[in-house]
Amino acid sequence: MRLHPPLADPRQPRLCVGLLSGTSVDAVEAALCEVTGTGDNVRLRLLSHVSVPFPRELVARVLGPQDAGTLSTLNFELAEHFAAAAKQALEKAGVSPEQVAAIGSHGQTMAHVPPGANAHPSTLQIGEPAVIAERTGIPVISDFRTRDVAAGGHGAPLVPYLDWAVFRSREAPRALLNIGGIGNISVVGPRLEDTLAFDTGPGNMVLDGLARRVTQGRLACDLDGTLSRRGLVIPELLAELLAHPFLALPPPKSAGREGFGEVLVDGVWARHTGRPYDVMATALEFTVESIARAYETWLLPRFPGLEGMYASGGGTRNPALMERLRARLAPLPVQTLEALGFPEGAKEAALFALLAAEHLVGTPANVPSATGARRRVVLGKLTP
Structure with missing residues (x-):
């Protein structure tokens, strides 16, 4: 299967923001990174990192019971927090939105059903990318796990690509x-x-x-x-x-x-x-x-x-x-x-900056030996 045409030149530096709300549901982590090269030759430099806590009542709602209506509301509400964190990371580094190639947003995992759990493996992350794109003026790449799941993998862990590329x-x-x-x-x-x-x-x-x-x-x-x-x-x-x-x-x-x-x-x-x-x-x-x-x-x-x-x-x-x-x-x-030589609190957010940068140049970034996928695939969906 042909990879999608590259949206950026891998020889040129790409500034990308990575956004993450982890399974602990405590804060949005945002990391602004400069990525050059791709694959074996990729290099990542951390420019800024911020951690923006969630309101306590929002955490309680994320962890509470859900129906279609509450999920829909949280999808848009969480995106406002992600967008605000991205803007803080840019302000901290003195970088304008126009300089940024993309935001890579993992979102908030609400369900993860790996292979073997039932007949239809699936994964669901929310934090509407269209809202983040509107609030920041920056293209957003999101939904990084789903393509690996579609290719027979668990969609997790994704961090091995960063571990290999950087460490x-x-x-x-x-x-x-x-x-x-x-x-x-x-x-x-x-x-x-x-x-x-x-x-x-x-x-x-x-x-x-x-x-x-x-x-x-x-x-x-x-x-x-x-x-x-x-x-x-x-x-x-x-x-x-x-x-x-x-x-x-x-x-x-x-x-x-x-x-x-x-x-x-x-x-x-x-x-x-x-x-x-x-x-x-x-x-x-x-x-x-x-x-x-x-x-x-x-x-x-x-x-x-x-x-x-x-x-x-x-x-x-x-x-x-x-x-x-x-x-x-x-x-x-x-x-x-x-x-x-890398701040541990910024690592996972930096991962999604790296995955966004690799999406832009059409480079597969899953690790089949880790996820169990049948093949390497380009991760993420673009919201321009």
Whole structure:
């Protein structure tokens, strides 16, 4: 199948804004990047990054029950927040909208049904690109996951392309861990086709949901590990959580709120309301152990010479989680992405700037070895 005609010259720098609202549903992350080249020769330079929190009541509505009407409203309402964040990223860098080639918007995932879950795999992200284009005056590329799903893949994880393009080493394979709402890991080396990447299970999703219940909404996360440090792990609950069928699946695999969201959190909280801090300590250990077991089962046998692991995402700002993860994975070195000279909070938004830039030149940017797609495809849909 012929790729679409390129809309830009890959030899020329493309300024693109990446927008993301992650599975934690806490803020819009916006990153302005300069991208030059494509494929093996692509280069990315971060120019600015902003994080714009969502209003608390909006978060509650995104996480609440939905029908066609509420989804339609949220689709347009969220887009206003995405557009505002994009404009803030431009203002921070002193760049005008006329200088920007495109905005790459991931949107907000509302449903993710991977292959094997039912007869019709699907994925749904909202945050109307037409609204973003109207508010900013910049073309928008969105809906990055759907083409990979159509090609037989999970549509996730998408971040391995950035991990390979920006952070690979020529000397030894390198692991990149993201601890967002869901945890995901990539191992990258010189060749894209050798990349291994998959979702590990819960990142902050279970911790965040329980934190809101423990503090009656005062905290949206286990801030600085203050809640989980006050408790002790409940062994029988941890064993139950670690028996989740997703953790035993081989890659490629992807997860979402369907497996680790409000339904799971509600069940845990209903049975252990009287032990709030012990529940938090157990949820933290659940995240750590799911990552560690994924490493031991799928990475260590294939990459015995792994250089180290570089972590990003909101989980890296929880010192209790990072301490446990480093102890559990020792002697493997675990550092944050800053060790590679890149701010960890900007990584996922930078991904969608990169994917937008590759869409403009017609370069496929999915990683079939990670998503399970039948072939490489150009990701995204253009709203001019």
